[in-house]
Amino acid sequence: MTTWLRFLDFDGCAGIGTLDLNSGHVTQHYGTLFARPRRTEVSFVAEDLHLLTPCEPTKIVALHAAATTPIGASGRSRGPELSYCIIPALSIVGPDASITLPKQWDSRVRCNGRLGVVIGRSTFGVSVKQAVDAIFGFTCLNQVDAVGCPGQGGPDSRIQHDHLPTSIVSVGPAIATANHRSSKQAFRITTAVGRLNRRFYSLDILTSSLADTISLLSREVALEAGDVIAYGPRFELGPLVGNMRAEVTIEGIGTLANSLAL
Incomplete structure (x- = not known):
């Protein structure tokens, strides 16, 4: 690595x-x-x-849920689906950068410490095998979401409009390259807001499962080298207010720290 x-x-x-x-x-x-x-x-x-941000994403694709295979009325599979939103480059900040909230947001924002999957090559309509090769590495990601914001995207949102973002994402501080020879990779992710508000979880990823997700996503979204997928569960922590620091730590990658612009 x-x-x-x-x-x-x-x-x-x-x-x-x-x-x-x-x-x-x-x-x-x-x-x-x-x-x-x-x-x-x-x-x-x-x-x-x-x-700086360890790569230069054109966008963040924030997954709301893992791939599912809904069953139609006939009892046959309608094929896998993904729920996600696309966060534009203007809403991405790096380590130790201040997070400036849009005027449309109120003061209630919450943090979601997640794993960032960094794409290493242009990827559109790829097979599962090609998707494995497209995984460059992993980074820390903090998805800061507005609470009660007008136009707040729900689980079925596909894209955030540039004039009214509902998430700001910080990325960094580093990228740990992927081990393509390993069938499984484990991550320990800790999110902290202030001194007392803390959440920890373990994320075990099967390389084949992640590749399935990327292959499926690439049918709808053209991913470029440097784009990042926000992967794993969302556990909202907060609110992030005043001069509090938000930190996302992933063992083997580092700690991503940010605070609100005052």
């Missing part, structure tokens, strides 16, 4: 690099994240860097 970061270097230029979890040093790479970037001799201390 390789851990990738995206950051601003000391000249203010965006760069990418791999993090050594033991030393805390980042080795800069040349090129783009999804096109075999080349290692350089330049390194930084991770704590000295300003981290």
